[in-house]
Amino acid sequence: xxxxxxxxxxxxxxxxxxxxxxATLALALAHRLPQLRVTVVEAFPLSPDARPEDYQPxxxxxxxxxAWGSRLIYDDLGLWxxxxxxxxxxxxxxxxxxxxxxATRLSAEEHGQDALGYVVDNRLLGLALMRALGEQPSVSWxxxxxxxxxxxxxxxxxxxxxxxxxxxxxxxxxxxxxxGGRSGLRExxxxxxxxxxxxxxxLIANVTFSHPHDFVAYERFTDAGPLALLPRGKPGRxxxxxxxxxxxxxxxxxxxxxxxxxxxxARLQARFGWRLGRFxxxxxxxxxxxxxxxxxxxxxxxxxxxxNAAHTLHPVAGQGFNLALRGLMTLVEAFEQATASAxxxxxxxxxxxxxxxxxxxxxxxxxxSDSLIQIFGHHSRALSAARDAGLVGMDLVPGARRWFARRxxxxxxNAAGRSAGKRS
Ligand SMILES: Cc1cc2nc3c(=O)[nH]c(=O)nc-3n(C[C@H](O)[C@H](O)[C@H](O)COP(=O)(O)OP(=O)(O)OC[C@H]3O[C@@H](n4cnc5c(N)ncnc54)[C@H](O)[C@@H]3O)c2cc1C
Numbered sequence: 511x512x513x514x515x516x517x518x519x520x521x522x523x524x525x526x527x528x529x530x531x532x533a534t535l536a537l538a539l540a541h542r543l544p545q546l547r548v549t550v551v552e553a554f555p556l557s558p559d560a561r562p563e564d565y566q567p568x569x570x571x572x573x574x575x576x577a578w579g580s581r582l583i584y585d586d587l588g589l590w591x592x593x594x595x596x597x598x599x600x601x602x603x604x605x606x607x608x609x610x611x612x613a614t615r616l617s618a619e620e621h622g623q624d625a626l627g628y629v630v631d632n633r634l635l636g637l638a639l640m641r642a643l644g645e646q647p648s649v650s651w652x653x654x655x656x657x658x659x660x661x662x663x664x665x666x667x668x669x670x671x672x673x674x675x676x677x678x679x680x681x682x683x684x685x686x687x688x689x690g691g692r693s694g695l696r697e698x699x700x701x702x703x704x705x706x707x708x709x710x711x712x713l714i715a716n717v718t719f720s721h722p723h724d725f726v727a728y729e730r731f732t733d734a735g736p737l738a739l740l741p742r743g744k745p746g747r748x749x750x751x752x753x754x755x756x757x758x759x760x761x762x763x764x765x766x767x768x769x770x771x772x773x774x775x776a777r778l779q780a781r782f783g784w785r786l787g788r789f790x791x792x793x794x795x796x797x798x799x800x801x802x803x804x805x806x807x808x809x810x811x812x813x814x815x816x817x818n819a820a821h822t823l824h825p826v827a828g829q830g831f832n833l834a835l836r837g838l839m840t841l842v843e844a845f846e847q848a849t850a851s852a853x854x855x856x857x858x859x860x861x862x863x864x865x866x867x868x869x870x871x872x873x874x875x876x877x878x879s880d881s882l883i884q885i886f887g888h889h890s891r892a893l894s895a896a897r898d899a900g901l902v903g904m905d906l907v908p909g910a911r912r913w914f915a916r917r918x919x920x921x922x923x924n925a926a927g928r929s930a931g932k933r934s
Contacts, residue, residue: 518681519683520682521548521650521681521683522546522683522855523682523684523685523686524551524680524682524684525548525549526657526669526686526688527550527551527552527687527688527689527817528554528688529688529689529690530574530632530635530636530639531817531818531838532686532688533550533636533640534835535688535842536550536649537587537643537646537649538587538842540649541587542842542846543842543846543849544646544647544648545648546845546855547648549651549652549680550643551651551653551655551656552651552654552655553653556640557640558640558641559644572796573742574629574630574828575627575629576630576831576832577627577828577829577832578625579835579836579919580831581625589638589642593635593638594628597630597745598629598742598745598749599624599625599627600625600627600741601618601619601625601626603626603727603728604728604729604785605730605731606729606730621919625725626727626919627727629740629741629742629753652671652673654673655671655673656671656672656673657685657695658672658677660695660699660813662810662813665812665854666681666854667682667856668680668681669685682812683854683855683856684845684861685812685814686814686841687813687815687816687819688816688817688819689819691801691803691818691819691822693818693819696805699810699813701807701810702807704803704804704805705801706801708800710735710757710759710800711757711758711759711763711799712798712826713754713755713758713766713795713797714754714755714756714797714798715753715792715793715794716751716753716754716792717778717789717792718751718789718790718791719750719751719752720750720787720788721786722750723741723748723749723752724748725741725748726741727740727741728752728786729826729827730781734757734762734781736757737754737782738754738825738826738827738828739752739753739786740828754778755825756781757800757826763797771791775789775791775792802822802876802880803818804821805820808820809861809862810861811857811861812856814841817831817837818830820834821834821876823875824879826879827878829875829879830879833872836868837871837872840864840868841864844861844867845860
């Protein structure tokens with residue numbers, strides 16, 4: 511049986527990837543298990559000492575809709591006070607089918623909350639995480655550096671690293687793979703991946719319009735694919751800016767990117783309508799191909815996959831990182847229990863216990879996101895009628911709306927123990 515700080519290992523937990531998931535896990539471990547040594551290896555020059563402009567690619571120009579449950583997690587980790595001045599509250603969510611009858615509105619008030627969720631710039635989230643990690647003596651960073659190979663040990667792993675054109679190795683009691691959706695390590699380690707292509711891309715940009723957003727997030731399903739607008743700006747003042755996630759098939763994406771800004775705005779206007787007045791500006795556009803990726807088994811002896819390496823979802827429902835966060839906290843709980851009962855951190859029983867607890871949440875969240883896309887992505891008349899009925903039904907049946915709102919608020923099964931009470 512190995513003890514924490516066992517001299518046999520260079521570190522207790524090695525995290526491959528210091529993006530949103532890896533950095534948050536490092537912070538959670540530092541808070542909850544400060545006796546463990548945590549090492550984060552990140553391929554980009556991303557570290558508590560890096561300049562904000564270097565925070566790529568996890569901390570790029572995108573925004574993330576943090577669900578209410580995620581806010582509670584960051585509260586527990588002491589990060590919320592530095593995020594809240596920059597977090598735009600979502601007070602209502604308007605889900606609708608452009609040009610059709612059905613629509614549903616969810617409001618924070620109805621659920622006794624200040625907000626259903628918050629929109630935070632990835633860059634600011636990254637900056638807050640890096641600053642908080644800089645104060646944690648139990649966390650050390652290697653960046654830019656890469657984990658390029660992993661060998662199992664009887665208990666734990668040896669990871670091969672590359673940094674500054676030099677190779678080295680590091681032993682760890684457990685390796686957490688947080689290297690993102692195109693996880694090279696997942697592939698190298700032969701994890702079984704299930705991927706379905708949506709045949710669509712997400713075009714991302716910040717947009718400005720003439721009416722105040724009034725802290726409403728829009729999820730709009732159109733015949734050409736779903737689009738989401740997340741309110742941005744100062745928390746206390748309803749601004750006229752939103753983060754756009756616009757789903758487009760390959761040909762439509764190319765066509766849209768070839769347009770000038772005015773033409774692109776006109777196309778968006780036609781797609782979204784006039785609820786926010788006239789679209790007047792679109793910032794720099796980025797785009798990502800959309801896939802649904804999951805792994806059957808996310809654990810091996812001494813190894814666990816988290817974040818996008820474990821699951822990549824369609825972004826329009828804003829669930830991917832929120833799901834990842836709940837998984838990270840479940841993993842930390844499993845490590846706490848292992849430490850309390852002096853079991854090895856990489857023990858298969860410990861990691862399978864984590865997986866079993868996270869699995870249902872993952873299945874439900876994947877189903878929720880995917881079904882939104884499948885139902886609303888179809889053009890058939892029968893399905894159009896069904897989705898009208900679904901949206902209208904959701905407005906009429908309080909239980910259905912509550913279910914939908916709980917998912918949107920990121921209150922999965924693992925949040926049950928956390929207070930969902932009103933906080934300011
Ligand atoms: C357009 C879009 C909008 C989204 N909006 C939302 C939203 O509103 N709400 C939400 O909950 N989710 C959202 N998501 C999902 C969210 O962005 C992801 O869940 C999140 O970025 C995953 O973070 P990650 O740390 O797992 O992966 P990544 O952000 O990809 O980070 C992986 C890190 O690992 C590093 N790395 C890679 N290989 C190695 C290696 N071998 N060694 C060391 N380091 C390595 C990389 O440099 C990177 O920093 C959205 C996604 C997209 C595409």
